[in-house]
Amino acid sequence: MTDASSRLAETSAAAATGARPVLLETLNLKKYFPIMGGLLRHQVGSVYAVDDVSLQIYKGETFGLVGESGCGKTTFGRTILRLEKATGGSVSMDGQDVLALHGDALKRMRRRMQVIFQDPYGSLNPRMPISDIIGEGLLAQGDKANGWRKRSIRDQRVGDYLEAVGLRRDYSRRYPHEFSGGQRQRIGIARALALGPEFVVCDEPVSALDVSIQSQILNLLSDLRAEFNLTYLFIAHNLSVVQYFCERIGVMYLGKIVEVAATDVLYATPQHPYSVALLSAIPVPDPRVRTKRLVLKGDVPSPANPPSGCRFHTRCWLRERLGNPAECSTTEPPLRELAGGHLAACHFAEQVTAQAVQEAAATQSVIETAVDVD
Amino acid sequence: MTPTASDAPADFEVALVSLNQWQLAWRRFRRHKLAMFGAGLFLTFVAIAAFGPFILPYEATNVPYPLKFCPGTTISANLGCPPFNDGHILGTVGGTQEDLLTLVVNGARLSLTIGIGAAAFASVLGAIVGGISGYFGGWVDTILMRIVDVLLSMPLLFVIIVFAKVFGYGDWRVILLVFALLGWPGIARLVRSLFLTLRTEVFVDAARAVGVSDLRIIFRHILPNAMSPIIVVTTLSVAAFIVTEAFVSYIGYGVNAAYNPTWGNILSNAQNDILVGNWWWPLFPGLAIVLTVLGINFMGDGLRDALDPRSRE
Ligand SMILES: Nc1ncnc2c1ncn2[C@@H]1O[C@H](COP(=O)(O)OP(=O)(O)OP(=O)(O)O)[C@@H](O)[C@H]1O
Ligand code: SF4
Ligand SMILES: [Mg+2]
Numbered sequence: 001m002t003d004a005s006s007r008l009a010e011t012s013a014a015a016a017t018g019a020r021p022v023l024l025e026t027l028n029l030k031k032y033f034p035i036m037g038g039l040l041r042h043q044v045g046s047v048y049a050v051d052d053v054s055l056q057i058y059k060g061e062t063f064g065l066v067g068e069s070g071c072g073k074t075t076f077g078r079t080i081l082r083l084e085k086a087t088g089g090s091v092s093m094d095g096q097d098v099l100a101l102h103g104d105a106l107k108r109m110r111r112r113m114q115v116i117f118q119d120p121y122g123s124l125n126p127r128m129p130i131s132d133i134i135g136e137g138l139l140a141q142g143d144k145a146n147g148w149r150k151r152s153i154r155d156q157r158v159g160d161y162l163e164a165v166g167l168r169r170d171y172s173r174r175y176p177h178e179f180s181g182g183q184r185q186r187i188g189i190a191r192a193l194a195l196g197p198e199f200v201v202c203d204e205p206v207s208a209l210d211v212s213i214q215s216q217i218l219n220l221l222s223d224l225r226a227e228f229n230l231t232y233l234f235i236a237h238n239l240s241v242v243q244y245f246c247e248r249i250g251v252m253y254l255g256k257i258v259e260v261a262a263t264d265v266l267y268a269t270p271q272h273p274y275s276v277a278l279l280s281a282i283p284v285p286d287p288r289v290r291t292k293r294l295v296l297k298g299d300v301p302s303p304a305n306p307p308s309g310c311r312f313h314t315r316c317w318l319r320e321r322l323g324n325p326a327e328c329s330t331t332e333p334p335l336r337e338l339a340g341g342h343l344a345a346c347h348f349a350e351q352v353t354a355q356a357v358q359e360a361a362a363t364q365s366v367i368e369t370a371v372d373v374d
Numbered sequence: 375m376t377p378t379a380s381d382a383p384a385d386f387e388v389a390l391v392s393l394n395q396w397q398l399a400w401r402r403f404r405r406h407k408l409a410m411f412g413a414g415l416f417l418t419f420v421a422i423a424a425f426g427p428f429i430l431p432y433e434a435t436n437v438p439y440p441l442k443f444c445p446g447t448t449i450s451a452n453l454g455c456p457p458f459n460d461g462h463i464l465g466t467v468g469g470t471q472e473d474l475l476t477l478v479v480n481g482a483r484l485s486l487t488i489g490i491g492a493a494a495f496a497s498v499l500g501a502i503v504g505g506i507s508g509y510f511g512g513w514v515d516t517i518l519m520r521i522v523d524v525l526l527s528m529p530l531l532f533v534i535i536v537f538a539k540v541f542g543y544g545d546w547r548v549i550l551l552v553f554a555l556l557g558w559p560g561i562a563r564l565v566r567s568l569f570l571t572l573r574t575e576v577f578v579d580a581a582r583a584v585g586v587s588d589l590r591i592i593f594r595h596i597l598p599n600a601m602s603p604i605i606v607v608t609t610l611s612v613a614a615f616i617v618t619e620a621f622v623s624y625i626g627y628g629v630n631a632a633y634n635p636t637w638g639n640i641l642s643n644a645q646n647d648i649l650v651g652n653w654w655w656p657l658f659p660g661l662a663i664v665l666t667v668l669g670i671n672f673m674g675d676g677l678r679d680a681l682d683p684r685s686r687e
Contacts, residue, residue, distance in 0.1 A: 083579050107585040115583050122576035127395050127598040133577075136594075137584025175394055188580070195584060 020058040023231050024080070024113075024199055029053045029089035031072075031079045035304060047304045049075040051255035052089070054335070057199075062225065062232040064246030064263070066239055066278070068300055072255040073235045074118075077201040080233070081115055082106065093199065111141055114192035116221075118204040120184035124176040131172035134158045134191045141195060161190040164227070166220060182213035186220065193228060203235045218245060239282050243267060248341075251275045254303055254311040257335060260343040271344040271352050273318040280361070294361045309333075310346070317360045318348060399602075402680040409676020415669030419662070423486045426479035454652045465654045467643065474640075478658050481635040484546050485663070488629075488636070489616035492553035497608040499554070500561025501597075507562065508569025509592055519566070522559040530556060530618070534627050544630025549622065553615050564607060568600040575599075602681030606674055613670035620663050637663050 030051055037044040049072040057063045065073050078084045080091050082098065091098040093113060101109050117123040124133055135154045142148030148157070159169035165186040176184060185205060192200055202221065206214040222245070225232060236242050242249055242263070249266050251259040251274065259272040270276045280294040296315045301307055307314045313328040327347050335345040346352070393401070403409055444455035457465040457474075464474040503522070507515040534552050541548045572578065573596060581591050616637075622628040623638025624645070631639035637659040644655035 078579075081583055083583060110583060110585040115580070117576050117580060119576055123580050125575075125577040125581075125595050125599070128594070129394070132594075136581060136586055140585040140587065140590070177395075191580065191584065 020061070022056045023059040023094060024057040024233070025092050026053055026055050026076075026080065027090045027092075029076070029079060029091060030087040031075050031084055032087045045304055048255045048306055049303055050079060051306075053252075053255075053257050054089075055250060055257060055260070057231060057233060058248075059198075060229065060231055061248060062234050062246045064242035064249040065233060065235045065252060066237060066242055066249060067252035068278075069237060070300065070303065071252045072303065073237075073252055074203055076252070077115065077203050077233060077235055081113055081201060082110075083115075107141065111195045112197055113199045113201070114195060114197035115201045115203065116185075116189055116192050116205045118208055120181045120188060120208060121176075123188050124184055126176055129173055129175055130162070130187055131155060131158050133176070133187065134161060134172070134194050137191060137195050157194060158190075161194045162187075164193065164224065165190045181209050182217060185209060185217055189217075189220065189224070193224060193230075196228070197230070199231045199233070201233045201235070204237070205234075206241065207236070207238060214241075221245075239278060251278065254301065254306050256311055256345065257343075258312065258345045260335070260341075262341060265339075265342055271338055271342065271349040272312075272346050273316050273352060274312050275344075276352060276357055277317065280357075294357060312346075318346070318351060318356070321356065321360055322348060322351065399680045403676055406676040406679060408672045409680070412669040412672025412674075412676065415665055416673055419482055419666045419669070420486060422479055423482035426482065427476075430473075430476050430479055454655055456652075457654050464658050465652075467640075467655050474654060474658055477635045477640050478637070478662055481637045481640050481659060482662065484629060484634050484636040485616055485619060485638065486666070488546060488550045488553065488619045489612045491550050492557055492615045493608050493612040495550070495554035496557030496611065497561055497604060500558040501565045501600075501604055503558065504562035504565025505569050505592060505597070505600075508566035509573055509588070509596065511570075515566070518562070522562050525556060525559040526563075528556060530622070531627060534622060538627070544628075544633070546629040546634055546636070549619060549629055553618065557611060557615070561604070561607060561611075565600060565604060568603060569596055572596045572599050602677075605681065606678045609670060609674040609677060613667040613674070616663060616670075617667055 030053075031049050032046040032051075033049055034043045035045040035047060036042065051072075053076060055063075065076065067073055075084060079086050080098070082101075086099050089099075093109065096109070098109060098113075128136075135158045138146075138148040138154045138157060142150075142154075147153045155172070158172050162169055162171060167183060167186055167190070171179075176187070179187065189205075205221065206217050209217060218241070221232070224230065232246075234242065234246055236245075246263055248260065248262050250257050251266075251272065253274050259266065259270065259275045261271075266275065267279065270279055274296075277294050277296045294317060296317075298315055301311070301314055307329070309327070309329040309331050310316070310319075310333050313319055316328065319325065319328045325347070331347070333345045333347045335343050336349075337343050338349055444450075444459060449455070452471070454471070454474075455462065455466045457463060459465065462473050462475070464478065466472060467474055467477065503518055507518045530552070533556060534549070537548050537552050538544075573591075575595075578591060578595050581595055586594075619628060619636060620638035620641060623631075623636055624642045626642065628638050628642075629636045631643055640659040641656055641663075644652070644659070
């Protein structure tokens with residue numbers, strides 16, 4: 001990926017000048033799942049899966065969203081796409097309020113924002129031939145202008161997109177069970193792109209695939225992005241994947257965004273203690289340069305009962321280092337801008353320096369085991 | 375475009391003939407010997423019910439010349455005569471002296487009609503109600519499921535008596551109606567739970583994400599994937615209804631034997647004569663029930679295996 005670095009440079013420059021147009025924006029987006037219980041099955045609590053997330057995704061960029069399992073990445077993507085009903089906040093696509101749309105207007109909006117799912121097996125209906133799987137969206141979205149109601153036009157387009165994702169046109173009469181995992185993922189990509197979207201949520205599109213196939217699919221996604229001028233929200237919990245694939249990255253913890261930065265900036269100078277820990281958990285290929293890992297204490301708290309103040313305070317190494325300041329457990333740190341386009345939600349983000357990290361890693365107790373973020 | 379090479383392993387080539395799930399299921403079913411035997415058995419009885427009455431020389435309820443004694447003996451023909459006498463292959467029954475083969479063949483008609491009819495009725499209604507309940511949830515679901523609870527708690531005999539009081543005793547249509555009425559709630563529960571699971575499938579989300587309507591999602595995505603268990607349960611409930619009909623008729627609440635023989639009411643009439651030693655009278659209708667039910671159950675088990683999408687080849 002030789003163009004990746006140049007693309008990154010371009011992005012950071014653009015982000016710094018703030019010149020890039022925003023395609024998708026969320027404002028205080030919330031999704032709480034009710035917890036039902038008791039004798040009468042009434043609501044006894046909530047899972048705060050996505051809690052007050054405000055993000056801007058620029059036109060044409062690949063925005064990575066990372067975080068441990070269960071932190072709400074998938075729910076965030078699904079809420080944007082109107083696959084979950086938002087509890088609060090807003091989503092705007094190109095200035096249009098997505099959450100206010102109904103009926104036909106919502107259907108038309110669905111053409112513009114699409115999704116690629118993690119599971120290549122579950123995402124294709126086993127009882128439908130590929131032509132119907134890809135063509136179904138066209139049929140649903142068909143009108144006089146595009147002519148997608150006509151079988152011949154639809155089949156033509158299905159064939160075109162099968163070829164665009166590297167499959168043969170004449171596979172369209174086959175059924176999903178005849179394809180391998182990687183081929184199925186290509187079919188899922190073709191289904192998403194056939195509608196001609198601008199914005200695509202890629203929810204861990206390669207994590208269910210063989211390692212040997214992952215890079216092929218990533219390359220494909222990258223090529224398609226260039227070919228069709230796509231904007232990606234790329235969800236992953238594998239930090240090594242996003243490093244090469246994304247221009248900017250958002251780090252999520254327990255339903256909140258804790259840090260946003262251009263990829264190179266985040267990897268070089270992470271400012272949130274959680275991001276620092278996540279990054280130190282990436283396995284280093286060369287054992288000689290392997291530095292001591294910064295280990296997170298304990299388990300991720302339940303999103304049904306998140307800690308007060310800063311949600312990370314129960315596991316934060318910086319807080320310990322600073323002598324447990326009260327602020328951490330009482331006041332929620334806002335996501336604030338530290339430098340051009342670099343946001344972090346920590347009261348003491350300025351104290352996160354290379355030296356502090358090293359000292360913290362050196363002094364941590366050896367009994368604690370590493371929390372792997374694979 | 376770079377990705378021209380297929381990412382499938384070399385030994386994974388997409389097949390030339392493309393079979394859909396139903397074709398694959400049929401292929402698996404065909405290889406299931408017991409299931410094919412069961413299906414054969416069941417279809418034989420269906421054929422007997424359909425064509426038998428036209429072939430047999432006797433009328434079901436009409437005995438032109440009652441005998442005094444069974445041919446060649448001094449046994450009173452009024453108690454029924456054993457098989458293979460005077461053209462009565464399965465013998466005759468006591469009292470009316472009707473030909474047992476004719477009765478059993480004619481009985482197949484109603485027994486199977488009630489079994490298949492009630493099962494079909496119950497499945498269609500159960501699938502519609504269960505589907506609506508499972509897909510839409512909310513208060514619609516709550517109301518429908520309370521109705522289901524109420525119906526499932528009703529004792530069969532009580533309902534039959536109430537219906538018989540209103541619509542008349544011994545009418546086979548009443549029996550079929552009551553079976554269907556008490557049968558659909560169970561199927562509705564099954565279909566509801568299938569829909570509850572299937573509506574959260576990723577491919578359903580994918581369809582929703584491209585703008586597919588609820589109606590199409592139900593009929594193109596959820597129902598086809600719920601079909602296998604529905605088919606299996608419908609098949610097995612045909613057997614269950616045949617047995618229930620026999621039971622209800624046996625204890626005298628079923629179909630009136632004087633006009634409409636069923637396997638159950640033939641058995642019921644035979645019960646007094648078992649003591650006299652007329653083994654053939656209960657044996658043949660009983661055998662018909664056992665063989666049909668066995669055939670259906672073998673078929674159902676085979677269908678269960680064949681329709682399971684997880685079973686390959
Ligand atoms: N439909 C649902 N009902 C109730 N709770 C849910 C539902 N979907 C997700 N959750 C909860 O919301 C939280 C966030 O889940 P989500 O799937 O968004 O996490 P994620 O970051 O995508 O995790 P992963 O990396 O495992 O995919 C989890 O605690 C999960 O249990
Ligand atoms: S606010 Fe406190 S607890 Fe939260 S990340 Fe910063 S130092 Fe840690
Ligand atoms: Mg997820």
